[in-house]
Amino acid sequence: MAPIEVTALKKYYGPVKAVDGISFSVKEGEVFGLLGPNGAGKTTTIEVLEGLRRKDSGTIKVLGMDPWDEGYALHRRIGVIPQEFTFFEKVSPREAIIYYGELFGTRPDPDEILKMVLLEDSASIMFDSLSGGQKQKTGLALALVNSPDLLFLDEPTTGLDPSARRAIWEVIRGLKAKGKTIILTTHYLDEAQQLSDRVAIVNFGKIVAMGTSDEIIREHGSGERLEIFGDEAIAGYIRTNAGLEAEFDDGVVRVAIKLQKDVLTALQAAEASGHEWTGIRTQRDSLDDVFIKLVSGAIDESGEMTSKGSRSDTEQQEG
Amino acid sequence: MPSGGRIWSDFVVYSRGYLRNRFGLFFGLVFPVILILIFGAIFSPSTGKVTVYVQNFDTTPEGAGVQFLNALNKTGTLAINMVPTSDTLSSYLASRSTPDGIIIPAGFTAAYVSEQRVNVTVYGNPASSSSTIVLGTVEGVANLFNLERFNGTVIVGIAQTTVNTEQTKYVDFLIPGLIGFSILVSPMFSLVNVSSEYKKSKLFKQLSLTPLTKMEWLAAKVMWYIVLTALSFALMVAVGILAFGAHITLSVWIVPLLLLGPTLFAALGMLVGTVTKEPETAGVVGNIVTFPMMFLSGTFFPISIMPMYLQSIAHVLPLFYVIEGLNNVMVYGNISGAIFDMGVVVVITIVIFLAAVRLFKWRED
Numbered sequence: 001m002a003p004i005e006v007t008a009l010k011k012y013y014g015p016v017k018a019v020d021g022i023s024f025s026v027k028e029g030e031v032f033g034l035l036g037p038n039g040a041g042k043t044t045t046i047e048v049l050e051g052l053r054r055k056d057s058g059t060i061k062v063l064g065m066d067p068w069d070e071g072y073a074l075h076r077r078i079g080v081i082p083q084e085f086t087f088f089e090k091v092s093p094r095e096a097i098i099y100y101g102e103l104f105g106t107r108p109d110p111d112e113i114l115k116m117v118l119l120e121d122s123a124s125i126m127f128d129s130l131s132g133g134q135k136q137k138t139g140l141a142l143a144l145v146n147s148p149d150l151l152f153l154d155e156p157t158t159g160l161d162p163s164a165r166r167a168i169w170e171v172i173r174g175l176k177a178k179g180k181t182i183i184l185t186t187h188y189l190d191e192a193q194q195l196s197d198r199v200a201i202v203n204f205g206k207i208v209a210m211g212t213s214d215e216i217i218r219e220h221g222s223g224e225r226l227e228i229f230g231d232e233a234i235a236g237y238i239r240t241n242a243g244l245e246a247e248f249d250d251g252v253v254r255v256a257i258k259l260q261k262d263v264l265t266a267l268q269a270a271e272a273s274g275h276e277w278t279g280i281r282t283q284r285d286s287l288d289d290v291f292i293k294l295v296s297g298a299i300d301e302s303g304e305m306t307s308k309g310s311r312s313d314t315e316q317q318e319g
Numbered sequence: 320m321p322s323g324g325r326i327w328s329d330f331v332v333y334s335r336g337y338l339r340n341r342f343g344l345f346f347g348l349v350f351p352v353i354l355i356l357i358f359g360a361i362f363s364p365s366t367g368k369v370t371v372y373v374q375n376f377d378t379t380p381e382g383a384g385v386q387f388l389n390a391l392n393k394t395g396t397l398a399i400n401m402v403p404t405s406d407t408l409s410s411y412l413a414s415r416s417t418p419d420g421i422i423i424p425a426g427f428t429a430a431y432v433s434e435q436r437v438n439v440t441v442y443g444n445p446a447s448s449s450s451t452i453v454l455g456t457v458e459g460v461a462n463l464f465n466l467e468r469f470n471g472t473v474i475v476g477i478a479q480t481t482v483n484t485e486q487t488k489y490v491d492f493l494i495p496g497l498i499g500f501s502i503l504v505s506p507m508f509s510l511v512n513v514s515s516e517y518k519k520s521k522l523f524k525q526l527s528l529t530p531l532t533k534m535e536w537l538a539a540k541v542m543w544y545i546v547l548t549a550l551s552f553a554l555m556v557a558v559g560i561l562a563f564g565a566h567i568t569l570s571v572w573i574v575p576l577l578l579l580g581p582t583l584f585a586a587l588g589m590l591v592g593t594v595t596k597e598p599e600t601a602g603v604v605g606n607i608v609t610f611p612m613m614f615l616s617g618t619f620f621p622i623s624i625m626p627m628y629l630q631s632i633a634h635v636l637p638l639f640y641v642i643e644g645l646n647n648v649m650v651y652g653n654i655s656g657a658i659f660d661m662g663v664v665v666v667i668t669i670v671i672f673l674a675a676v677r678l679f680k681w682r683e684d
Contacts (some may be wrong), residue, residue, distance in 0.1 A: 022664045052524055052682045090336035102328035103529040126339070306616045
C-alpha cells in the first residue's frame, strides 16, 4: 500500500471550496510536490493529511491510518514542518531537538540531526535570533526527531532568500537520498521541478495536471517545435511542400514537430526553398509555460488549453 | 495516560525560556518586591509626621506658648517649623503650597494664667488628611492644657491594640494582599498571552503533532507558576520582614493556597486566551477580568474600607478568597476561616480548569 492515498477529498469553508475533489497517491521513497498559487488548497490538503484538519468527504489513508481519528498514533510516525514554522523564542535548535526527542521518547543524537539539516554552526543560538533559513532548518530538524519515513513539508522555503532556499533544497535532497517519502507544497515552480519526482498542479481546489515534469509538459504543453531563422517565404514553402504546420513571426519560422524525422523534412524544404536561413534550434514549452497556462487559463475557461503551438515564447515573455 | 516525563520536559523548556526573558522575570519576581517597597514606604509610620508652620506671638520666655509648642512636639505626629513673626503666615503658607499652620497669639501666657479664653489659630484645608491630623493634635494638646489649669486628671484614656497578639502594622496586611496580587498577575497575564499567541503563530498546531497532550502542556505551565509563586512569596516575605519588620505567621496552611492560586489563574488565563480569537482581543478581555479583581479583592487595601456594594462584588471574585485565606493564615491565625476560603478556591479552580481544558483546542475542525 502506498504511504499516502487520497480519493475525492473535499474540504469546504462555508461557501469556499478549499479542496474540491482531489485524488492522488504518493509512492514509497518518492518526492511528491503540490504546486499551485496561494489559496489553491495546497495547505488545506496537506493539513488534512497530517490530521490537523477534518475532511468533509473523501477517503484518505496515510500509512494506512485515518489522519483525524488516528492522529495521535500517526504523528509518532510522520515528520511535519508546518507553513511559517515558528517555535519558542528562547530555545536553541539543539535544545529544541532534545525537547522533541524527549516528547517522542526517541532521544536522538542532536549532533547527527543538526548535521543532517546543515545547522551545526547555529546549534546554540536562541530561536528568535536565527535567520529565516535557520529557523526553517530547525523545523526540518524537529520533523526528523522521530526518524519518520514520511515527511510533510508545507512551503519549506517561502520567504527565504535564494541561497537559503538552495540550502534547504540540499537538505531535502539528502533526505530523499535516505529513502524518505516526502510530500511538499510550494508555489515556486523551480522548487517543485528541482525536488519532486512527480508534481500535482493545484488550482481552485482541484488538480489540473499531475505527473513528472516531462509528462505534464507532454500532456499540457504545446509540443516540440523547430525554429528556423529566416524569412516568411520559407514558412510558406514548408507548408506547401513538406505538409507540416509552419508559422512565421518576427524573423522566426516555427514548425511543429510530431515525429523526429519531421525535423529533417522541414530542413530539406527550407534548403530547397532557395531562401536564406541563418540558424536553427528546437524549442518546447517549459513546466513554467505549462504552469502559467494551466493556472491562469483555468480562471477564464477550462476547455482547449493545449492549443497547438500558436503561442510563441517571445509573445509570452512580452505579455 | 499523561506522562510525567513529557510534563517535565515541557516544564524545563518553558521555565528556561521564562528565565531567559527579562520581562517575565521582572514581572514575576522584581515587580512584587517593588510594590512591597513602595506601599510599605508610603504607609510606613516613621514617615507619618505632618509638617506644620508655626508663629508664636507670645513673648513670655518659658511661658505657656512655648510649653504648648513643646507639648505639640512631643505628640510625635507633627514636624514643627517656626516662622518669624514679621511674616504673614497665610502668604507664607501659600508661597510654600502647604495648608497647615498654627498661630499662638500675643498674650497667650497672660490669658492662660488669668483663665481668660484665648484662641490658637489653626490653618488647614478641610479636604486634606494632614490638616485633620494637625487639628486633632492641637485639640488634644489644648484639652490637656485646660485640664491641667484646673488640676484635673485624665479619667478616660485610650489603650491602642489590634486583634493579633502582636501589634499589627499596615505592612502585615499588605504582604498577603501583594502575594495574592502576584498569584493573580503572573500566571493570568502570561497564560492569556501565551495561549492566544501560540494559537495565532500555530505553535499549538505544531505541538499537536507531538505526543504532548494539551493536559500535559497545561500541567507544565501550572507547575512553573507554582514554582514562580513560591519564589516570589519567599522574596516578598523576606523583604517585608527585613525592610519593614512585618509580623507574619508562617504555617503549612499557606502551602495549599500557593498551590491552588497559580493553578486557578493559569487556567483562567488559558480560558480567556482560548475563547478569544485574536491576541489583541485576548489582551483586552484579560484586562477586563484582571483589573477589577486586582483592586477589589483586598490586594492593596482591606475590603472593609470599601462601600457595601463593592464588598459584595469582592465576594464573587476568586482572588478575594485567595487573599482572605492568606490573611486568615498569616495575620489572624484563623485556620478554620482559611479552610473555608480554600474550599471556595478549590471549587472555582476545578470549574475553570475543566472549562479551559474542554474549550482549548490543539487543532481545528
